[in-house]
Amino acid sequence: MLQLGVAEPMRECEYSQISTRSSTPMETPYKKRTPKKRKWQAFPGRNKFYCNGRIMMARQTGVFYLTLVLILITSGLFFTFDCPFLSVQLTPAIPVIGGVLFVFVLGTLFRTSFSDPGVLPRATPDEAADLERQIDVANGSSSGYRPPPRTKEVVINGQTVKLKYCFTCKIFRPPRASHCSLCDNCVERFDHHCPWVGNCVGKRNYRFFYMFILSLSFLTIFIFAFVITHVILRSHRQGFLNALKDTPASVLEVVVCFFSVWSIVGLSGFHTYLISSNQTTNEDIKGSWSSKRGKDNYNPYSHGNIFTNCCAALCGPLPPSLIDRRGFVQSDTPQPTPPTNGITMYGSTQSQSHMAAATPLMQSEPVILTDEASLPGRTSLGGPCSGALPLGGQPTPPTSTPNLSCDNGMLPTRNDHSEAHHHFLTPEEAPSPPGMLPCGSPLGHSHTIQGFYNPASQDSLHEDSVRGLVKLSSV
Amino acid sequence: MAEAHNLQDLQHQAALASKVYVQRDYNSGTICRFQTKFPSELESRVDRQQFEETMQTLNNLYAEAEKIGGKSYLEGCLACMTAYTIFLCMETHYEKVLKKIARFIKEQNEKIYAPLGLLLTDPIERGLRVVEITIFEDRSISSGR
Numbered sequence: 001m002l003q004l005g006v007a008e009p010m011r012e013c014e015y016s017q018i019s020t021r022s023s024t025p026m027e028t029p030y031k032k033r034t035p036k037k038r039k040w041q042a043f044p045g046r047n048k049f050y051c052n053g054r055i056m057m058a059r060q061t062g063v064f065y066l067t068l069v070l071i072l073i074t075s076g077l078f079f080t081f082d083c084p085f086l087s088v089q090l091t092p093a094i095p096v097i098g099g100v101l102f103v104f105v106l107g108t109l110f111r112t113s114f115s116d117p118g119v120l121p122r123a124t125p126d127e128a129a130d131l132e133r134q135i136d137v138a139n140g141s142s143s144g145y146r147p148p149p150r151t152k153e154v155v156i157n158g159q160t161v162k163l164k165y166c167f168t169c170k171i172f173r174p175p176r177a178s179h180c181s182l183c184d185n186c187v188e189r190f191d192h193h194c195p196w197v198g199n200c201v202g203k204r205n206y207r208f209f210y211m212f213i214l215s216l217s218f219l220t221i222f223i224f225a226f227v228i229t230h231v232i233l234r235s236h237r238q239g240f241l242n243a244l245k246d247t248p249a250s251v252l253e254v255v256v257c258f259f260s261v262w263s264i265v266g267l268s269g270f271h272t273y274l275i276s277s278n279q280t281t282n283e284d285i286k287g288s289w290s291s292k293r294g295k296d297n298y299n300p301y302s303h304g305n306i307f308t309n310c311c312a313a314l315c316g317p318l319p320p321s322l323i324d325r326r327g328f329v330q331s332d333t334p335q336p337t338p339p340t341n342g343i344t345m346y347g348s349t350q351s352q353s354h355m356a357a358a359t360p361l362m363q364s365e366p367v368i369l370t371d372e373a374s375l376p377g378r379t380s381l382g383g384p385c386s387g388a389l390p391l392g393g394q395p396t397p398p399t400s401t402p403n404l405s406c407d408n409g410m411l412p413t414r415n416d417h418s419e420a421h422h423h424f425l426t427p428e429e430a431p432s433p434p435g436m437l438p439c440g441s442p443l444g445h446s447h448t449i450q451g452f453y454n455p456a457s458q459d460s461l462h463e464d465s466v467r468g469l470v471k472l473s474s475v
Numbered sequence: 476m477a478e479a480h481n482l483q484d485l486q487h488q489a490a491l492a493s494k495v496y497v498q499r500d501y502n503s504g505t506i507c508r509f510q511t512k513f514p515s516e517l518e519s520r521v522d523r524q525q526f527e528e529t530m531q532t533l534n535n536l537y538a539e540a541e542k543i544g545g546k547s548y549l550e551g552c553l554a555c556m557t558a559y560t561i562f563l564c565m566e567t568h569y570e571k572v573l574k575k576i577a578r579f580i581k582e583q584n585e586k587i588y589a590p591l592g593l594l595l596t597d598p599i600e601r602g603l604r605v606v607e608i609t610i611f612e613d614r615s616i617s618s619g620r
Binding site: 103104107111120121123124126127130131154155156157161163171172174175176188189211300301311312314315316317318319320322323 | 494495496498499501502503504505540541542543547548550551552554555558559567568569570573599601602603604605607
């Protein structure tokens with residue numbers, strides 16, 4: 001392990017399969033050996049996928065099942081016990097309308113719960129490194145553990161909007177996007193995380209969510225009204241208590257509907273207001289565009305009139321999913337190393353001691369480092385690896401582990417011989433703090449891999465990603 | 476260890492690739508638009524005018540995809556009425572334009588950028604965050620890795 005960890009970083013990249021699996025010559029495409037994995041299987045967020053990536057939900061789905069059960073039971077009871085009486089006594093249109101509403105409610109619920117809310121895929125390691133570089137150039141050299149908060153200001157329609165940098169996803173969040181801590185994803189036009197539907201509500205499923213609560217309000221009111229009508233009609237003939245004895249289910253339905261009506265109708269009203277003013281729940285709660293903040297504070301995203309806002313939100317074009325869930329991971333590199341390795345490489349620095357011992361091997365071959373050093377954060381770390389890919393093909397995907405071992409070899413040597421390495425750094429590299437750039441890429445890898453294997457370690461990952469931004473020597 | 480030396484040689488010979496990223500331009504709001512500012516790393520590689528033209532066309536295509544107008548409303552209403560099952564048979568307008576964009580980028584790469592040793596990556600593959608431009612520099616004859 002000593003040798004492999006440092007002595008052959010490049011070898012690890014190119015022959016990583018040898019170290020982790022059986023020996024395979026470089027020429028053999030890795031694809032033949034490992035089954036093709038779909039991207040949802042390597043997704044770094046805390047989501048659950050079903051039906052081979054077609055369905056995407058949050059991790060906690062218990063409340064969603066409660067919602068489903070409540071709707072099914074209440075509607076079921078209505079159709080079984082109340083509709084026969086009502087369709088005879090009043091009109092058969094009642095079960096028909098009820099049926100249509102019921103189907104619509106379920107359809108929109110499933111659509112809200114199962115679709116991608118507008119998750120922004122995380123930055124590739126190269127992108128992250130490039131951004132880090134730009135930020136450092138802008139900030140000047142940052143020392144200390146935590147760099148100053150990263151924000152960019154942008155003027156949209158006359159309003160100054162601050163774009164924040166997401167440490168987890170390594171991107172500057174677009175305006176109106178927010179990072180959902182429950183799902184651990186940045187979501188575009190983030191409204192809120194709804195446990196009742198078991199998913200975030202964002203750009204891509206907001207209209208379904210709205211239609212769900214709207215149709216559910218109608219359904220609840222519909223059932224409530226007609227169950228009461230049923231009981232009243234029966235009471236005329238039999239007296240109130242007898243009527244209740246004949247239709248006990250109605251009592252349950254009334255109770256459920258009564259309590260639901262207040263919350264759901266209220267929520268529908270609230271969201272109608274949000275849609276007409278083109279705000280998200282997030283913005284409304286924070287009071288981002290409230291006039292209380294300042295006289296000149298207005299919502300730059302609003303189209304001006306209520307009608308256009310509503311149309312845009314509900315009938316506008318539906319953007320496609322940015323995370324290609326069912327696509328195959330473009331991996332010419334083998335499976336990631338087991339989680340323990342991944343964690344120890346970045347979470348702990350005790351490994352540095354045996355890395356340091358192995359560094360003399362690196363010292364004798366400074367040329368390697370030059371090559372590695374001259375292309376930090378670019379494909380160099382994945383260079384030898386992605387060399388296996390056809391040129392012009394996909395750069396090293398997030399799940400490629402070999403870079404972990406490459407970088408593992410890189411990190412301690414950079415720390416220990418940072419001064420020596422400066423000589424080898426190309427002018428482009430000089431401004432960047434040593435040890436940071438290689439950290440950018442591997443963290444990107446480790447992050448995704450950890451997310452893939454062990455979502456529970458996200459906190460340590462977050463810490464690592466912050467640490468990784470500064471010299472590891474002090475860690 | 477001898478193998479490591481061979482690997483070094485191979486790495487020297489392999490094409491050196493660096494990447495330039497063109498970020499999103501949010502000055503017009505949340506619509507998809509990329510900065511048209513010419514990156515300094517490409518100064519020596521490609522004509523400024525040509526690059527800016529490519530970016531502008533790309534921006535126009537995205538604007539077309541996200542346009543809110545009569546046609547998109549019609550599509551939205553139709554989809555709503557059919558409970559979105561219509562998209563099992565039909566592509567959304569956005570998806571159609573994305574395909575157009577993919578073709579455009581492929582064509583630009585083949586005609587203009589590949590001969591200059593550059594490669595544009597379709598932004599959709601980067602989550603519409605950036606336009607990634609890979610710069611290839613052949614160090615020596617590539618030994619066909």
